[in-house]
Amino acid sequence: MKRALLFLLPMLIATPAFADGPIPVTLQNHKFSPAEIHVKANTPAVIALTNKDATAEEFDSTALQVEKVVAGNSSGNVRIRALAPGRYPFMGEYHSSTAQGVVVAK
């Protein structure tokens, strides 16, 4: 199995290509801004998340299949796969009462 996977890996690895640059999103006082992010349908995108809070947050979305920790006062890139048109909610898992957002693919 491991050998088979290793054999497959080179075929799957390619340099990422994105239509546009990263989409800037800021997290402050445990709220995302903008909280609604628009992406082109069927095109991968990158969210450049800047966490302006002092504590870490986990960008978490089952719909987007992403779990990414961004430490306090730092930033991180969240890769969004090519999405079918629709709404994909996400949240900051550690402050889910306020940190809510949605990715809209059109």
Add this chain to the structure above:
Amino acid sequence: MLSALLIVFREVIEAGLIVGIVLAATQGVPRRDFAVSTGVLGGVLGACLVAAFAGGLASLFQGSGQELFNASILILAVMMLTWHNVWMASHGREMARELKAAGHEVVTGKRTLAALGVVVGVAVLREGSEVVLFLYGIAAQGGVSNAGLLAGGALGLAAGAAVSALMYLGLLTIPAGRLFQVTSGLITLLAAGMAAQAVLFLQNGGYINAWTGTIWDTSWLLREDSIPGRLLHTLVGYVQAPDGGQIAAYLATIAGILLLMRMTGRPQPARRPQPAE
């Protein structure tokens, strides 16, 4: 306090189910408690380290350090689970036939015990680092009193441990003769789910960019972020909308483990070398 309880509970059951399966799979092996508790302890220490250096870890490998790290430890766990199953397939039969305390076999048994200790460590580390980050976050914020935070965390820990213990005790009601079959089946599915998750991390880190299209979506039937969905995610790798890469990794892992078990588990072992040693 309630949010502390919920988050701790969720992460503890996810790691606890894996610990329960490992405990059931090593039933009757001497010194397994030592291996499992070393794994838990190592996992907790590792979780604290990962949480403390979350920022530094994330900035490695052009910002994909976290994904690469998660994928690596998951692949390590998959390899350890595979090794255990394959070793048990080739030696388990003899172990069951002879007395459990049959000296030399048991000594070799300690080797895969260490492998399972690593699996426990990885499970605790992954879920534990989220708990540490979360609890540190609320503590630093000072919104909740430390007493409430501690109470919530302790209750979550207790509830998660109770669910895991139930799982373990439930497995022990299976007759000893069939327990091995059940645990090796569970371990195979556990490994497959972890392999699929490792592929997801590699995709999210930008290392795999093919086969990322969703193949099916069963979120209408069972939401992955519900409690039953999370349990199934941990146990059998349930994903509500898997992509091609995840499905391929899942199936390849099951096929690989079954194939290796069959190759080494044949009744006429003299003809073939035993790579699982």
